[in-house]
């Protein structure tokens with residue numbers, strides 16, 4: 001009589017900490033034992049020669065979301081989650097995006113109505129806050145955080161989304177009071193605006209000028225400012241989609257000073273450059289995302305940051321728009337770079353690209369790969385230990401990788417609804433050939449074995465990463481140095497002013 005529902009035998013299990021030979025036993029959707037000679041499973045998988053990894057946790061993707069210029073993403077919660085799971089990801093955290101004037105509670109309900117009947121893997125929601133009214137800050141956010149939406153994204157650019165510094169402080173203050181992680185899109189809005197106007201006035205409207213208008217200087221400045229706001233409030237942030245060495249250096253400096261500044265980079269900043277935006281005709285539109293891909297020096301900096309721990313997470317920022325009049329060319333066949341929806345697809349290739357070019361070349365080891373793509377994401381967004389690792393008691397979300405499978409990327413092998421891939425023609429080695437979600441085989445032999453709606457909503461706890469340092473932190477001065485003066489709200493207590501008066 002088998003004692004387990006499923007036994008994965010003979011594989012090399014890797015977590016963020018270790019790689020070891022063990023069988024993995026699953027019962028009722030959870031891992032119940034790791035070891036040798038565990039007994040039998042009703043179903044068994046022979047993973048000899050394979051790697052047994054926790055399923056990826058995708059912490060940054062836009063699914064069934066309308067872009068800031070009004071274009072709907074190509075993927076809905078079905079195609080988006082199917083594409084994710086074929087690439088070894090078993091949990092996604094897309095956004096419930098508030099448009100100005102909307103109640104976030106209502107927005108969250110709308111996204112649930114879309115995701116519930118379609119998602120094939122488990123999901124949570126970050127909130128996008130574009131309108132931090134008193135009602136939102138004082139009532140909606142505290143209630144939503146208690147209901148498991150423990151992270152939100154704020155934008156420092158985009159006309160319809162951006163917050164000013166005062167509003168950023170309001171959001172950080174709410175996150176501090178209630179316990180949530182704030183993700184920051186850090187680009188200087190007025191620099192982008194000024195450069196865009198000058199470029200368009202000069203007749204430079206083609207896609208490649210998108211990259212010129214989103215300067216590294218503006219990304220670095222905004223990252224610095226976001227860190228300053230975070231340190232004033234003593235409230236951690238995660239700087240999303242870092243593309244440039246300029247921004248990375250700001251983050252590293254803050255981390256070296258002991259601030260809780262987390263950061264993310266994405267495949268487009270490792271594999272694409274601004275040159276891709278110069279492709280023939282309008283083809284560069286397929287590569288327009290913000291921040292934009294940079295150059296070889298920035299790519300190397302991103303690899304360095306992945307290896308040395310500056311980046312805690314590696315996400316796709318999957319923001320899929322078709323290269324036709326429903327997406328990138330929605331404003332006409334020759335839109336200016338300002339009219340092109342920002343974003344590239346990448347939810348399925350996120351893990352294989354990093355595995356091949358990162359682990360395969362020795363730039364990062366397998367355990368760091370697991371940390372960046374799964375464990376750290378789960379920890380930072382309040383899903384760990386349920387998700388993000390292989391251990392007794394966790395959900396049996398497992399990706400079994402063939403490390404030797406060689407393929408050349410083409411869109412036909414992918415499962416999204418985008419119609420192109422920016423990574424076309426890249427040769428990769430390694431692919432997750434069997435994927436389990438809560439112990440159930442979801443992908444095997446290149447086939448999907450899941451139904452629409454199999455995915456479950458994941459309410460999330462307050463992440464440890466989002467907790468303030470709770471001690472005095474160094475003030476940032478505008479010359480980019482940290483000095484010894486201590487001014488954050490906690491330190492105001494030396495004036496016998498209660499912290500609660502300030503946050």
Ligand code: DUC
Nearest residue numbers: 185289290319342343
């Ligand atoms: N930039 C964003 O800020 N979000 C979606 C995609 C993009 O390119």
Ligand code: ZN
Nearest residue numbers: 185240241290
């Ligand atoms: Zn963004």
Ligand code: ZN
Nearest residue numbers: 060062317319
């Ligand atoms: Zn994004």
